[in-house]
Amino acid sequence: MHILLRGRDIANFKELATYEKHDGFAGLKNALAMSPAEVIDVVKASGLRGRGGAGFPTGVKWSFIPQHEPVKYVTVNADESETGTFKDREIMEENPYQLIEGSLICAYAIQAKAVYIYLRGEFWDIGDQLDACIEALREKNLVGENILGSGYDCEVYTHLGAGAYICGEESALLNSLEGYLGQPRVRPPFPAQKGGGLYKEATVVNNVETLANVPYIMREGADAFKAIGTEQSAGPKIYCVSGHVKRPGNYELPMGATFRELLYEHAGGPLHEDRAFKAMLPSGGSGPIVPLTDEVLDTPMSYEHCAEIGTIIGSASIIIMDESVDMTWVASKVTKFFAHESCGKCTPCREGTYWLDKVIDRILDGRGTADDVQRIADVAENMAGTTLCALGDFAANPIIHTIRHFPDDFAQHVQA
Amino acid sequence: MAIIGNPKYEARINHHLAKYETKRSAVMPLLYIAQEEYGWVNPEGIDEVAQILNLDPTQVKSIAGFYTMYSEKPKGKYWLHVCTDLPCALQGADEFYAWLKEELGIAEGGISEDGMFTVEHVMCLAACDKAPMLQCNFRYVENLDQDKMRALLAKWRQEAAQPVAAAAGE
Numbered sequence A: 001m002h003i004l005l006r007g008r009d010i011a012n013f014k015e016l017a018t019y020e021k022h023d024g025f026a027g028l029k030n031a032l033a034m035s036p037a038e039v040i041d042v043v044k045a046s047g048l049r050g051r052g053g054a055g056f057p058t059g060v061k062w063s064f065i066p067q068h069e070p071v072k073y074v075t076v077n078a079d080e081s082e083t084g085t086f087k088d089r090e091i092m093e094e095n096p097y098q099l100i101e102g103s104l105i106c107a108y109a110i111q112a113k114a115v116y117i118y119l120r121g122e123f124w125d126i127g128d129q130l131d132a133c134i135e136a137l138r139e140k141n142l143v144g145e146n147i148l149g150s151g152y153d154c155e156v157y158t159h160l161g162a163g164a165y166i167c168g169e170e171s172a173l174l175n176s177l178e179g180y181l182g183q184p185r186v187r188p189p190f191p192a193q194k195g196g197g198l199y200k201e202a203t204v205v206n207n208v209e210t211l212a213n214v215p216y217i218m219r220e221g222a223d224a225f226k227a228i229g230t231e232q233s234a235g236p237k238i239y240c241v242s243g244h245v246k247r248p249g250n251y252e253l254p255m256g257a258t259f260r261e262l263l264y265e266h267a268g269g270p271l272h273e274d275r276a277f278k279a280m281l282p283s284g285g286s287g288p289i290v291p292l293t294d295e296v297l298d299t300p301m302s303y304e305h306c307a308e309i310g311t312i313i314g315s316a317s318i319i320i321m322d323e324s325v326d327m328t329w330v331a332s333k334v335t336k337f338f339a340h341e342s343c344g345k346c347t348p349c350r351e352g353t354y355w356l357d358k359v360i361d362r363i364l365d366g367r368g369t370a371d372d373v374q375r376i377a378d379v380a381e382n383m384a385g386t387t388l389c390a391l392g393d394f395a396a397n398p399i400i401h402t403i404r405h406f407p408d409d410f411a412q413h414v415q416a
Numbered sequence B: 001m002a003i004i005g006n007p008k009y010e011a012r013i014n015h016h017l018a019k020y021e022t023k024r025s026a027v028m029p030l031l032y033i034a035q036e037e038y039g040w041v042n043p044e045g046i047d048e049v050a051q052i053l054n055l056d057p058t059q060v061k062s063i064a065g066f067y068t069m070y071s072e073k074p075k076g077k078y079w080l081h082v083c084t085d086l087p088c089a090l091q092g093a094d095e096f097y098a099w100l101k102e103e104l105g106i107a108e109g110g111i112s113e114d115g116m117f118t119v120e121h122v123m124c125l126a127a128c129d130k131a132p133m134l135q136c137n138f139r140y141v142e143n144l145d146q147d148k149m150r151a152l153l154a155k156w157r158q159e160a161a162q163p164v165a166a167a168a169g170e
């Protein structure tokens, strides 16, 4: 049984009547019967952490919102553009009401005036579907004024981006939503503070999957949620598996399940029987790559255990590569992504990603030297930590970690 | 035609203007409407969007230029975005894209001779388990191979050859 991908267990789950029949909006009703502060305490106690990549404790984030401010917002991060990530899309396609219910609970907890769902531009059909859901909920007094007679008013809107990975970064997302260039803001002030959020008002930005967990927490209680997963990584998680496995796709498992269980029992093992697994990017293009050793395979997929093997679980976009894959080519692919997606606001990221891309191309063409390999590693090291947003760090990772773990893949292309 | 005063767009434009705290926030949805009307984000469209929002046209133009889904030049009737990012490439997307360009006889960003197609490669589209894949005018087309793609191209060409029937079916 799924908690997030319930659309797989129950037919027509994306219809409101079906959703309501299966405990739909029970979580919201429980929340409305509590004070906003009590709702935040339940979410804090559940141990839920952000599923957008950084793993920040969700209840703590909500508690940063100054309650006395008259205008506050919730912004749902549905930009889902990290290479290898396709979980928020399935939640919104197959279980849209659960996302909206979670968003409304968050909105009530911080007493927000409105929820804006920021969708990547390519989610055109999802936007239409969510708009229809919102109108259906308005008919039932679940969106709009005086929700279910509680005295609380809240609007829900969708907004389509237009093809820019950087708009998934929360402050760039807010700029984009306000009609400015989608570039990150200098912080502080942070989005949760007056002056830092949407229209300068205090704002919670949460990922789709994060919010889709909230109805379960408010319905079944913090303890039920905490009982799933590990000590520091509570709850279920959707793992997006792509690349060289037999059955790529989304799999919902508890946090703390092992990579081995995911890749062999669920994803069917190596795509080609005669080729061994070589490497894994567990958090899309932006997290450190690791060799797919037995030790890594037996590692639980949690924030704390992935740190021990030198990587992150992030948004759990798990890209698998077998022994036929040249890691220099992988570094090139991922670097091209970041060179294309750098918003250009800061020099180390803009120039660095451009230059790294050119030099890796040269190495791949057989025109590079061993010095070039050393130089791109140095440039990447220097780029990390010097930029306005984390994209600069993300872009350093593919270079640093492919060279560290797979030096021979680079050496084969260059003369000494 | 124009988008200002066009009954086709009036309700949608008003919906977007009502949705946000500031007029400026409606710039992205309005640019999509301009693109729908003119086939690309042309200077007339930019001017109209600027006029509706009380913005300077250069501001609107810079927003349009920042995002890849607004086209700043004319394109084919069917705008194909093929994903060649890492997970799709592990499943043969680079080869698929090279083949498709050859099949259509166009280079990246070009328009096919009949005005039907523009192809571009794009980064991850959140469909990595269904490669090779593309979006056609922002709608998903997944689990492709050469045979399926040839059949689709034929279908689209046929649809375009019967404009009256296609319009009636809308």
Ligand SMILES: Cc1cc2nc3c(=O)[nH]c(=O)nc-3n(C[C@H](O)[C@H](O)[C@H](O)COP(=O)(O)O)c2cc1C
Pocket (backbone or CB within 6 Å): A049, A050, A051, A052, A053, A054, A055, A056, A077, A078, A079, A080, A081, A082, A165, A166, A167, A168, A169, A170, A171, A205, A206, A207, A208, A210, A211, A389, A390, A391
């Ligand atoms: C370059 C960049 C891209 C990001 N893209 C996304 C994204 O597509 N979706 C997302 O939810 N978070 C993304 N994030 C993380 C957000 O900034 C933010 O941390 C997140 O939405 C917070 O929600 P959570 O606490 O529920 O995870 C991105 C961050 C960076 C630096």
Ligand code: SF4
Pocket (backbone or CB within 6 Å): A166, A183, A184, A341, A342, A343, A344, A345, A346, A347, A349, A350, A387, A388, A389, A390, A391, A392
């Ligand atoms: S690090 Fe890169 S993406 Fe982030 S603000 Fe600077 S230039 Fe833009």
Ligand code: FES
Pocket (backbone or CB within 6 Å): A083, A084, A085, B083, B084, B085, B086, B087, B088, B089, B123, B124, B125, B126, B127, B128, B129, B131, B133
């Ligand atoms: S890599 Fe092609 S859809 Fe994700």
